[in-house]
Amino acid sequence: MKLAVVGAGRMGGAVLAGALRAGVLESGDLGVYHPEAERRESSARRFGVAALDDAGVHAAERVLIAVKPQSFERVAPLIAQRDGSYISLMAGVTVETMSARLGSGRVVRAMPNLGARVGASATALTWNPEATDDDRAFARSLFAAVGTVYDLPERLFDAFTGLSGSGPAFAAVVAESLADGGVRVGFGRDVARDLARQVLLATARLLEEQAPADLKDEVASAGGTAIAGLRALERHRLRFALIDAIEAASERATELASANGARR
Numbered sequence: 138m139k140l141a142v143v144g145a146g147r148m149g150g151a152v153l154a155g156a157l158r159a160g161v162l163e164s165g166d167l168g169v170y171h172p173e174a175e176r177r178e179s180s181a182r183r184f185g186v187a188a189l190d191d192a193g194v195h196a197a198e199r200v201l202i203a204v205k206p207q208s209f210e211r212v213a214p215l216i217a218q219r220d221g222s223y224i225s226l227m228a229g230v231t232v233e234t235m236s237a238r239l240g241s242g243r244v245v246r247a248m249p250n251l252g253a254r255v256g257a258s259a260t261a262l263t264w265n266p267e268a269t270d271d272d273r274a275f276a277r278s279l280f281a282a283v284g285t286v287y288d289l290p291e292r293l294f295d296a297f298t299g300l301s302g303s304g305p306a307f308a309a310v311v312a313e314s315l316a317d318g319g320v321r322v323g324f325g326r327d328v329a330r331d332l333a334r335q336v337l338l339a340t341a342r343l344l345e346e347q348a349p350a351d352l353k354d355e356v357a358s359a360g361g362t363a364i365a366g367l368r369a370l371e372r373h374r375l376r377f378a379l380i381d382a383i384e385a386a387s388e389r390a391t392e393l394a395s396a397n398g399a400r401r
Contacts, residue, residue: 149203242267299387
């Protein structure tokens with residue numbers, strides 16, 4: 138068994154499904170683990186992989202930890218193994234904390250976002266110095282299957298969580314607001330939502346070729362409709378609100394990390 142997945146919920150399940158879809162791993166290479174047999178069997182059926190008991194998770198070459206951070210204290214003794222290889226998706230739990238609780242220095246920490254579900258995640262990776270070249274290469278291949286991978290120092294993980302991890306929620310509010318604006322000027326709700334989605338899809342594609350400021354200037358012609366709208370956004374301080382949201386999310390990530398460290 139190449140990889141045991143502990144906690145195949147929303148994010149763990151997205152990574153698992155992406156790895157299968159991209160052919161990075163075959164179904165026979167994967168298993169899911171949960172201390173409760175019923176939950177374990179249910180997850181295994183959902184993804185078409187093996188259900189692993191305690192012996193199975195310890196026999197796996199690597200373990201992907203995708204539980205909620207507050208559950209780690211309870212789960213760690215069940216999966217701990219000296220010199221085991223671990224990849225963690227847990228927000229706010231440092232590699233130092235994980236290494237201490239798992240009894241192994243071979244720890245890679247990953248921070249994907251919900252884009253993993255559609256193969257468009259941005260994932261940050263960092264690792265303990267004891268993680269091997271193979272440990273790091275495996276983690277990169279796993280997360281490259283669901284998007285783009287960034288090697289970052291752990292000190293930037295809270296900021297990465299604030300921008301990339303929380304960012305889809307902020308973008309969703311922008312999309313919802315665009316749709317509400319469409320309804321305000323006369324569109325039906327379904328059409329307004331579809332137009333907002335298409336605007337964001339097109340903008341994302343265009344931003345692969347040019348900087349945000351250049352795209353904004355290209356659309357906002359002199360005396361036109363876009364510059365009138367941009368003036369309204371500036372009057373309501375949209376820029377500041379988004380910057381403040383990312384800062385607040387990053388600070389909250391730091392608070393959670395401190396709390397998890399305190400429970401070490």
